[in-house]
Amino acid sequence: MSEPVLVALRGASFAYEDGPTVLSGLDFDVREGRALALLGRNGSGKTTLMRLLSGGLRPHAGELTVEGLPVAYGRKGLTRLRTTVQLVVQDPDDQLFAASVAQDVSFGPLNLGLPDAEVRARVDEALAALDITALADRPTHLLSYGQRKRTAIAGAVAMRPRVLILDEPTAGLDPDGQERLLATLDGLRASGTTVVMATHDVDLALRWADDAALLTPSGALTGPVATMLARTDLLQQAGLRLPWGIAATQLLRAHGLLDDTAPGPRSPDELAALATAHTTPPVPADG
Incomplete structure (x- = not known):
């Protein structure tokens, strides 16, 4: 992976008061333009890691850097960090507090001291991006639950972050709501936002992400998503199962239906397209 590192933790350790160490000596990179899925069992430190990356927590040892420069945890340093990285928590009710949607989305830009016209432009842009x-x-x-999720994400998008971190963004959404949200995230990625998603859904991670980071007892291991999610040893350490897309790919290759160099299906639609390609009879030649 040659993409530049936007945000990184180096040798980071953290423990909650009167609790065990959650993360120890962790090195972790968020690379520009890569969709990154963060996976691990409950208690593995995913939420702690996301809060460290966004400045909500400060590592007890090690450091957080933005484009190679250490983050200072004073007001100026944290403002710089939060215009680069935004975290959206799993429960939107933990993030929404203003009377109306537009007021809630405007909160972050107003706190930056931006002119009213700039705040309005950012709010309009964020609402449009989230289709609300x-x-x-x-x-x-x-608001419905899905609308509250979108509003919470819009509030983060209004800060125009380079990195958007989402904690279980599809949890609690029906299938249509999930598809609409993923389409929205694709639009944000296309406009230059780097997206990190924590999820328990290995099938979603395989379909959506470029890279996967597995939090295991031996640390965080990151690589191309299809490679990482085919590692049954790492999946077991992370308390995860094999994605169905990986299992289908292995089966197709075992039966000679998929070349070893060809990418495997990441979604049911892709599997159906492969099946159609192998079952459609050839068109007879003229003559």
Whole structure:
């Protein structure tokens, strides 16, 4: 992976007060332009890692860097960090507090001291990106769960971060809501935002991510998603199962239906397309 490192932890350790060490000597990179899935069992430190990357927690040892420069934890340093990295937590109700959608989304830009016109432009842009412009004046307490999720993400997007970190963003959404959210994330990625997603869903990770980071007792191991999620030894350490797409790929190759160099299916639609390609009878030649 040759993409530049935007945000990194170097030798980072953290323990909560009166609790065991959660992370110890951790090295972790977020590379520009790569969609990264963060996976691990409950208690593996995913939430702690995300809060360290976004400045919500400070490592007890080691350091956090942005483009190679150590983060200072004073007001100026944290403001710089939060215009680079934004975290959206799993439960949107932990993040929403203003009376209306537009007011909530405007909170971050207002705190930066931006001119009113710039704040309005950022709010309009974020609402459009999350497809909730029509909800701008809606009271937040009247929103559906999916709408609250989108509003929370819009509040982060309004800060125009280079890195957007999402904790289980598809949890609690119905299939249509998940698809709409993933399409939104694809749009954000296309516009230059690097997205990190913590998830327990290995099938989603395989389909969506470029890279996967597995949190195991021996540390965080990162690599191309299809390679990492085919490592049954690492999956076992991380408390995860083999994605169905990897299992299907192995089966197809074992039966000579997929070349060893060809990418395997990442979604049911891709598997169906492969099946169609192998079952469609050839068109007879003229004559």
